[in-house]
Amino acid sequence: MDKVLLSIHIVIFGALLLFTRGKSFVQSSSSSHTHPNHTVTSCIASERSALLGFKAGLSDPAYLLSSWKGDECCKWKGVHCSTRNSHVVKLDLQGHGCDPNSDAWTQVLGGNISSSLLGLRHLQYLDLSCNGFYGVQVPEFLGSLHKLRYIDLSSLSFIGRIPPQLGNLSNLQYLNLNSEYFNTTYSMDITWLSQLTSLVHLDLSGTNLTTIVHWLPVVNMLPSLKVLHLINCNLRTSSASLQLSNLTFLETLDLSANGFHTHIARNWFWDLTSLKYLYISSNGFYGQFPDEIGNMTSIVKLDLSSNNLFGMIPSNLKNICSLEEFFVHETNINGSITKFFQRLPSCSWNKLTYLSLASSNLTGRLPTKLEPFNNLIYLDISRNKLIGPMPLWIGELTKLTYLDLGYNSLDGFIHEGHLSGLESLEWLWLSDNSLTLTVNSTWVPPSSLTNIELRSCLLGPKFPPWLRWLTSLDNLDISNTSISDTVPDWFWITASTLYTLKMGHNKISGSLPSTIEFMGATAIDLGSNQFNGTIPKLPISLSDLDLSRNKLDGPLPLDFGTPNLMKLVLFDNSISGTIPSSFAK
Template identity: 60%
Template sequence: MGKVPMDTLQLVCIQIAIALLLFTQAKSITEERSSHPNDTITSCIAGERSSLLTFRAGLSDPANLLSSWKGAECCGWKGIYCSNRTGHVVRLDLQGIHCASGDGTQVLAGNISSSLLGLQHLRYLDLSCNKFDKIQIPEFMGSFHKLRYLNLATSLFIGRIPPQLGNLSNLRYLNLRSSTDWCFDDSFCTGTYSTDVTWLSRLTSLEHLDMSSVNLSTTIHWLPVVNMLHTLKVLRLPRCQLRSCPDSLPLSNLTTLEILDLWGNDFHKLSTPNWFWDLTGLKYLDIRRSSFYGPFPEEIGNMSSIVELRLSHNNLVGMIPSSMKNLCNLKRLSTSKNNINGSITELFHRLPSCPRNKLQYLMLWGSNLTGSLPATLAEPLSNVNFLDLGDNKLTGHVPVWLGELTELTVLDVSYNNLDGVINEKHLSRLDKLLALTLSDTSIAIIVSPTWVPPFSLGIIHLQSCQLGPEFPTWLRWQTQAWSLDISNTSINDMIPDWFWITASSVDYLNIQNNQITGVLPSTIEFMRAKEMDFSSNQLGGPIPKLPINLTRIDLSHNNLVGPLPLDFGASGLAGLFLSNNMISGAIPSSLCKLQSLLLLDLSRNNLNGPITDCLVNESSINMTGLSIINLSLRNNNLSGGFPSLLQKCPQLISLDLGHNKFSGTLPTWIGEKLSSLSFLRLRSNMFYGHIPVELVKLVNLQYLDLAYNNISGSIPRSIVNCKGLTQTRDYAGDFEYLFTSQGSYGYFPYSENSTVLTKGQERLYTGEIIYMVNLDLSCNSFTGEIPAEISALVELKSLNLSWNSFRGKLPENIGALTQVESLDLSHNDLSGEIPSSLSALTSLSHLNLSYNNLSGKIPTGNQLQTLDPTSIYIGNPDLCGPPLTRKCSSQPEPIPEHHEDASEDDVVSFFLGTGFGYVMGVWVVYCTFLFKRKWRASWYLMYDRAYVQVAVIWASLRGKIG
């Protein structure tokens, strides 16, 4: 054979070397590749099978997820993956389901046995999204030295994160996301924490770190530790209660970092300088809700790789920097809830203006933007598919160029001062549109009745737009909508039959505050709706069976007639509002089937008869009580005693039975069975008897109205036990769900309407009733003195004790009621002077002390000087001093001795005796002079001498004066 050229030999050697290298890598990959139940099953190693079975024995598996864990071949079990070459378990994937679906039953719970240490070849471990509640992350997790992937996210672990995890030097992915994101009960879900994160510095191969919601509030020097992870690509530390954010790093090792998530922390510092603005390789930056303040940093323009930038809910001010025009890769920008306070046109000019613009998502909600939308299309918006300009101060018409954004899926210009008309030109090319939100604007949508939209919307929010007077026919084609709001849109028309077909797939439906007529069809029960608001219309007819999935319905202020249905259909109903209709008949026992019912308003109807304890009649229902927290039955014709049914409502916070025909005494069980009661209104009924002492054991009571009944006796002195009347409460925390169902119990807002007699007139209160602290016992038969303890109710805003028979003096310390705005003590038998402390009531705007027996000087000063005296003091003739014209005497007259038991006969006898004695004295002197001549001569002699002496002296004085 001929000699092989050297270069050819070298080429062959290189090819062989490459082949060997590829073979080695393939072999390595083959060894790492795990078997799967669908693949050829590798024989299981007995010791590892034993470890897995011991691990399973410590778990709780309610859904039997590990039912396949039986037999000898563990490599075929659910979640187990083995090496094809060695048979060792290299992957354990037991992720629960509740992270994605919220299904709390498809999870594992219990303890994590240390038997897992038998799996020393484990490279992948995922126990995320389970419910290992009330246990810490085991320290032995730091002993899986070959582990590359560890995911323990949102599995309800608590306590300190073990620093032993720093031993996992081969780890590339670490997710310790705390479960506080998924918990609604903070006392149950306390989450995890770490006071020292130096153990992270030993994870030198880490590429992905997620410690979302882990409490790092005491960790100060977290950034230098993270800076040692030079391979890091993803860093997620949102809601970690971080407080320190260095301005810069002396030498940044985070050159590979692409994703940085710091939202929801407590930095409270200027927006610039900050260390992350120097990371020009970042693709994703999220610093929302982190209390940054100051101007939008110019350094943003240097982040040439940025794809998504989230700056919302900070205190950034001023226009976005013009340097943002250079961000050619920017796809998503969110600056919501900052104070840009500038022209929308100028902002559009500062958006990226690269030749191939990539901007797709623009969230500018609540940014205090001003001016009109530009008349022509700005180039940066040509590819936008999500445009939110809501809650700003934009004015003028909606420009036609919005209809040229053919990629648009979401358009929100709600809560602005926009007006004008939207027609087919604006909408006909938006065939990808999924959400149209124009709420709280003055925009009129005027299209042809025969126009067929090119889009199929999922969200249609048009509240307060101009759609009427006819029902908008273009809605007929929106059969895929799941949220529809056409409330307050000037529709004055009968609801068409096709509407119920269109709305059959809607989850949230709101047509309130129109003039819509018609009846609710029987087919409504087959709708998918969860919440419906038909209030303030002119709908008539009876109430049909409701959709099975319904949780809230508002039919108040309509013309509904007939009785309440015997079967509501919606067993999960939480809010039922039927006030201001013409519903008649008795309250049916079917209400007792609504075990999830929280808010019930049947006020202002024609309901009659007693309220029976329907729980007794519903023997087929096994229940311990109802869930109602707000019950209003006022302004009906209901009768009978105080409803015994209420004993089965232990969560009741607000009860209004006013303006009915209830009678009898107030039961003593109120204090025990209704211990959560804060608002009690029994006004205008026929209750009698005393206030039971048990009633004032309601420590949360802040609103008590017993006016216009026939209740007698005295005010219990133990009323000071009602802490709601004496101590400030956190109303937002206590009652955010009580009178408004938005958020906690509703998609659309509901406000409780209640009239309160205060300041001399009836006033309508809506949601703000929660701030009302009121005691009204007027128009009853109360007697005795007003107890001094009334002055301890310092949170009272309104106190009305008028039209009773209270006597005695006013409490001396009544001026301690510094919050009181309305005070009415008129038409009683109160006496004595008005306490000077009354002038300390600086919040007072209404005062009535008329028709009592008050006396003395009226106190002056402060708020009393601003009140109209014409009706305050009338009927108290012994009052004096300003502002009355009757002056008080400067010198007090001698007070005759007064005996409280003296009768009128004694007084008459006194005056008769005095007169008779005077007459007898005169006659004795006269008779003496008549019959005693010597006495008479002596008297006249004395008189003459005295007369002469006086005359001489007088003449002498006149001479000197002259």
């Protein structure tokens, strides 16, 4: 499941990059009437009143609009005025709610979107994305701001119907109503889209379009369209072809996570030879990998993952010379990994950055020799049926940040030559193979490593000394790795940054230090070892703890110090005394 989520996160990341490019395109097209705030010295009184009316309907707990005071509204945060006539032409109030930081949602605007914005009759650009307008509908009155060319209302937790009044905005080039993570908006009729003939970028991801059968003819009436995102829209139909396609400029198409359940080869998008980015994962497509892929010579990123596809990828991929990202995880290739690599277009070897092949029923040995993929950043061949050793060419992928070969039947030895060249590596996942790590005791691993999973590989009997040099670890799993040693004192310093620590099913001995209280971990598994002594106070952030099958004794601590603890496993120890009353909390 983690691999699926990670792959989805990658597709989303790629889509966000495209979103930024689309945004830049439309911004540049309207920049002739805008300029930095600090050069504007005038403000039209009626528009200042409209802005203050809009502000009055907002909640602003972080005082993001603290600059909205005084007469010079063109100097207020997010407000941009025309250099020619001082009219407000741009309102850019993107929040921080899409930021991965934990406190991001405190840096957002909320409340209501007031119709006082109608006073901004010259407004061309409106961005309120990533704020917190929970339970609010997309405002119908936006359809009366006829000069709008750019609207971004994505990630706003909107509910209800998408107003067809948006079809009145004949100048609109960019429309983003993405609610993919909320899925609380809907439309039962999208014919209004056909009026937006200037539209270049359209994103309705997360909008429930279950009842829309003939959505493609409507989209086909947008001749300027370059980017189309309809992720998780509950679409059920996909035409085999378009008799006359107007989508000659379409470069990005993302139809991921719908429910087409149709043959992969009978689809209109194979005829769009201008496509550069095609994402059609998790749609229930079935059949063999289509030969039509070989005709799409402009393709840069291709995601066919999580469909019911089978057989080897087609042999006619040699003309796809711009391929950078290729996702075919969770399919049924059911063939040789060597043959798969041979079918990849040689003209793209040095362009590929992402290659995801997990859970694809690939068989055989990894090839001993392979032309290096000099720009490869991400390689996932986990959960297949691979055998044999890990080849040395993996150590030549100097730009690799993510490597997952877990859940195969690989064997043999891994030494410095396999790993020392991976200077950029952050994720190393080799779990559930029969690999033996044989590195010198003085070996220093790539310093950028943050996530290591080596479960069921052979690391012992000594505790791995190279872990000492990894001062930025987030997650470590060295369970069942034949370690028969005490934990060195330095390790608990290294482990202080960990979110998850798994060292179960070894013969690790020693006592748990009192400093364990200051770890930042949320999950610790030290079960089935030989730890002794008493249980110290535990990290305040801990939610999952397994200390079972050890030699721990003495009473339980009066205060575990873990208010968020959800799972506690202590059986098969020699713990004595009473259960502390703090457990009731």
